Amino acid sequence: MRSGPLVELTAVTKTYPGGVVAVRGVNLDIERGEMVGIVGRSGSGKSTLLHLLGALDLPSAGQVRIDGYDIAGLRDRQLSALRARTIGFVFQQFHLAVGTSVLDNVADGMLYAGAHRTVRQARARETLGRVGLLHRLHHLPHQLSGGERQRVAIARAVIGRPALLLADEPTGNLDTASGNDVMTLLRELHSQGTTIVIITHDPELAAALPRQMTMNDGQLRGGRKR
Numbered sequence: 025m026r027s028g029p030l031v032e033l034t035a036v037t038k039t040y041p042g043g044v045v046a047v048r049g050v051n052l053d054i055e056r057g058e059m060v061g062i063v064g065r066s067g068s069g070k071s072t073l074l075h076l077l078g079a080l081d082l083p084s085a086g087q088v089r090i091d092g093y094d095i096a097g098l099r100d101r102q103l104s105a106l107r108a109r110t111i112g113f114v115f116q117q118f119h120l121a122v123g124t125s126v127l128d129n130v131a132d133g134m135l136y137a138g139a140h141r142t143v144r145q146a147r148a149r150e151t152l153g154r155v156g157l158l159h160r161l162h163h164l165p166h167q168l169s170g171g172e173r174q175r176v177a178i179a180r181a182v183i184g185r186p187a188l189l190l191a192d193e194p195t196g197n198l199d200t201a202s203g204n205d206v207m208t209l210l211r212e213l214h215s216q217g218t219t220i221v222i223i224t225h226d227p228e229l230a231a232a233l234p235r236q237m238t239m240n241d242g243q244l245r246g247g248r249k250r
């Protein structure tokens with residue numbers, strides 16, 4: 025494992041074509057093993073920040089380092105490899121493959137590793153055990169509740185044991201009880217060593233996390249501790 029913060033943003037700005045400045049001069053360190061909430065109103069720039077944290081997008085100015093790598097210095101293939109090895113993503117809308125079993129949805133989270141399907145399925149089974157869904161292996165996504173779907177999405181995101189899990193409004197489509205189950209699961213993954221960043225517009229949810237930051241009009245409060 026490399027030393028230094030897992031994610032380091034220095035003076036990061038993201039301007040969209042058309043001129044909207046979605047993220048302005050953000051400095052942010054996320055240490056290995058942290059669990060962080062980023063809270064902010066709709067349009068404050070949270071999703072844009074998450075895309076930058078996950079190297080899904082490049083900054084217009086400033087530097088993003090992930091696991092020690094300055095992402096601006098990587099070729100597309102190196103960037104994809106870094107993402108695949110290091111980062112898992114969870115979204116509000118689950119994004120599961122329609123018509124594909126729960127087991128294969130999760131097994132596909134390891135496609136990048138080039139392992140045989142039976143190996144991936146064995147890992148998927150083990151990971152679905154961790155999220156409490158061994159009784160749903162052969163169901164299709166549309167046969168699951170929202171909370172179950174999100175647990176499948178989390179299993180897919182962590183099957184490759186990424187150092188960093190980025191979750192964009194992971195409870196946004198769930199009722200309170202299922203949302204609490206998903207948060208409990210994320211805490212468990214955190215206690216097992218995964219660094220987690222959760223984007224939310226829910227101040228209560230963010231307040232319950234070990235570290236919180238606030239996004240306001242593209243600016244981040246609480247980003248750097250030193």
Ligand SMILES: Nc1ncnc2c1ncn2[C@@H]1O[C@H](COP(=O)(O)OP(=O)(O)OP(=O)(O)O)[C@@H](O)[C@H]1O
Nearest residue numbers: 040041044046064065066067068069070071072073
């Ligand atoms: N692809 C894009 N092109 C142009 N402007 C964009 C694009 N994506 C987002 N924006 C703008 O950037 C600003 C920040 O958007 P972003 O989605 O990051 O906010 P958010 O805090 O995640 O909002 P929400 O909670 O509603 O998802 C908004 O003003 C938005 O309209």
